[in-house]
Amino acid sequence: MTPERYKVQLTLECPVLTAATNPAAPGIDAPFARNRDGQPCFPGTLIKGKLLQSWQVLREFDGMAGVNVPVPDPGRAYEWLGREAGNEGNAATDREKYKPSRGRALFKDFVDGTRSKVCDRIRTRIAMDEALHAADEGALEMMESPYGTGEPAVFEGTIDFFPRDDA
Secondary structure, X not given: OOOEEEEEEEEEEOOOOOEOOOOOOOOOOEOEOEOOOOOEEEOHHHHHHHHHHHHHHHHOOOOHHHOXXXXXXXXXXXXXXXXXXXXXXXXXXXXXXXXXXXXXXXXXXXXOOOOOOXXXXXXXXXXXXXXOOEEEEEEEEEEEOOOOOOOEEEEEEEEEEOOOOOO
């Protein structure tokens, strides 16, 4: 089974933040996600999850006041993207709810190959204590942000779509 490969370009208006789990430079609380070559990226699993989430939200509007939203029905969406493992029920009696299912689409990381590996832009987020007029304890966050406000960020990736295995 040879998959069909689709090249996808995602253009976002910044600011854009996607935190990585890897450690960053001292003082950075939320490093921007990067691939192994150091390029800013959105993990393919994040893109896939956001697509599924968007379809679920858009489906709620379908048929309202003449609105026709062309999104796949839940069965088709889960066939294409997979279903996450459930967390309801009793694991001892119903193990099937805890088995994730693979979809037919494999999302590779979406990468911005134009950015330098080094980022000198930092965004801050502060929650203020109203009484003290100072940052709350632990409420100052330093985030790596390779993109300026209003700047377009272009990420490119691929989606491999595997044919149905009817054998």
